Amino acid sequence: MLRAYKYRIYPTEEQKVLFAKTFGCCRFVYNWALNLKITAYKERKETLGNVYLTNLMKSELKAEHEWLSEVNSQSLQSALRNLDTACTNFFRNTKTVGFPRFKSRKDRQSFLCPQHCRVDSEKGTITIPKAKDIPAVLHRKFKGTVKTVTVSMTPSGKYFASVLVDTAIQELLTTPVENDTALGIDLGIKSLAICSDGRTFGNPKNLQRSLDRLKLFQKRLSRKQKGSANRNKARIKVARLQEHIADSRKDNLHKITRSLTHDSQVRTICMEDLNVKGMQRNHHLAQAVGDASFGMFLTLLEYKCKWYGVNLIKIDRFAPSSKTCGKCGCLYKGLKLSERSWTCPECGTHHDRDLNAACNIKEFGLKALPSERGKVKPVDCPLVDDRPRVLKSNGRKKQEKRGGTGISEAAKSLV
Ligand SMILES: [Zn+2]
Structure with a gap:
């Protein structure tokens, strides 16, 4: 390898x-x-x-x-x-x-x-x-x-x-997908990753933490004369801070993905296939989404799963993971972005939004597999898109045209 x-x-x-x-x-x-x-x-x-x-x-x-x-x-x-x-x-x-x-x-x-x-x-x-x-x-x-x-x-x-x-290292063989060793992960902004077994990984918000300092350095840089030695010094200060932010972000993601793939109780990981680009088109979320860097999370998790023999199942990005009741399976359409927890109108179960989503992602992931599990690569079989496509206004239509779909469900599970 x-x-x-x-x-x-x-x-x-x-x-x-x-x-x-x-x-x-x-x-x-x-x-x-x-x-x-x-x-x-x-x-x-x-x-x-x-x-x-x-x-x-x-x-x-x-x-x-x-x-x-x-x-x-x-x-x-x-x-x-x-x-x-x-x-x-x-x-x-x-x-x-x-x-x-x-x-x-x-x-x-x-x-x-x-x-x-x-x-x-x-x-x-x-x-x-x-x-x-x-x-x-x-x-x-x-x-x-x-x-x-x-x-x-x-x-x-x-x-x-x-x-x-x-290297002479061999990739580990994957084990069959089983319910007991499967883990659903919901990505979010409040907590970076919420697992179906109740574990959560915090979001350090690296950019947010250094944003004031970054703004100050960038302002100083913009006021230096072009081509001057002082401008170069200011440029290096900005670059160093940006590298520091990127490094600490990467460090955190490596730690999370490593602990997930090295867990002996977890042999299958189910995740949402997020449309990160689409989410970043939403101006209110763009900075927070970029700072959390879901794309990199997925990249790191993907290769680590391959190395250490963990199955990775990506579920469809339109699967209603937040809105479905994990107990009775009813779809609660009225779920708002701001609601952190909700009560199912059918069976009356009180759900924590993120934990419920993570459990649903696990269920969807396991269901997405064909009956003959060994034959098809799990990664390649997404869930069928059963989300009703109702276009309400022109603005929404335009978004759909630009390829901005996938914002809704994914974005809703974030905040
Ligand atoms: Zn219910």
């Missing part, structure tokens, strides 16, 4: 210069190829392939710009390959994947070394072509062969090396 290990590196001044050159050259080649692709398509309706562009870069672009030969040529080629993948992904799914954008020198920078990389755990260094023994903090050991190394620099100026390793 391939696994990536990311280490902080502390390059020497000389190595920093080389990195800066490589970042620049890779970005230049990427943007050059993207521009060619766009013009070729606009003018002649032609699609330029990766091989053609690589050859063109080797023959023409390098002759034109000699400084391109100063850096690792394989890194330049992999930049073109990245562009090719980006385009393929876009054309495979034009609705959810955006068209590749031009790279800017202000964003995160990176380049990939596909060959001749070494990690020396005794010396604590990483070696890539043209840069020997880069000091690194190898906080985690690995067994296996090094495939590639990607060097990156954050906007605040920290360097990282992501080492892709072909």
Whole structure:
């Protein structure tokens, strides 16, 4: 199985210069190829392939710009390959994947070394072509062969090396789906995750906590003269704070997903397939949804489930998980966003909103499975959309057209 290990590196001044050159050259080649692709398509309706562009870069672009030969040529080629993948992904799914954008020198920078990389755990260094023994903090050991190394620099100026390793670790086999070992998870903003067994994981609201400071730093940055040294200092302050927010958010999500996938009592996890983009179109929720980062939660949970042999079942995003009574199954349509708990009009059971939703998600997930459970991958069988589609006003229709559906049920379970 391939696994990536990311280490902080502390390059020497000389190595920093080389990195800066490589970042620049890779970005230049990427943007050059993207521009060619766009013009070729606009003018002649032609699609330029990766091989053609690589050859063109080797023959023409390098002759034109000699400084391109100063850096690792394989890194330049992999930049073109990245562009090719980006385009393929876009054309495979034009609705959810955006068209590749031009790279800017202000964003995160990176380049990939596909060959001749070494990690020396005794010396604590990483070696890539043209840069020997880069000091690194190898906080985690690995067994296996090094495939590639990607060097990156954050906007605040920290360097990282992501080492892709072909490990001997085998993925664990999944066990059959059973009611006793299944767990339903409802994601929310008040508590980040509510489990059907009563466990809750709090939402640290990392952005909210640092928002005042971030606003202050951004205001200071905006008042500095463009191109000045002081502006750069202010820019780094903003970047550092934003990285701090992102890091603490990621840390929390890793801890939650790890504890969920390492629970011996849990072999199946049922989750809602949230439409995060759709939810963020709602201006009142956008910041809170982004801060909770449900998308990343799902990504982390997905791969950890795969690694540790846990079944992951995604239920349909329109399944009425909050409004259904977990006891008698009646649908309480009048449930408002603000109601944290409600009483079922049919059987009189008093429900906690989130816990009820989590239990329903578990039920839906288990029901979604076909009778022959072994044959179909659980992830691929969502529940049938039985939500009545009543369009009341034009505004709602427009939202539907823009693909903004999926807000309603998901958003309601959040607040
Ligand atoms: Zn009921």
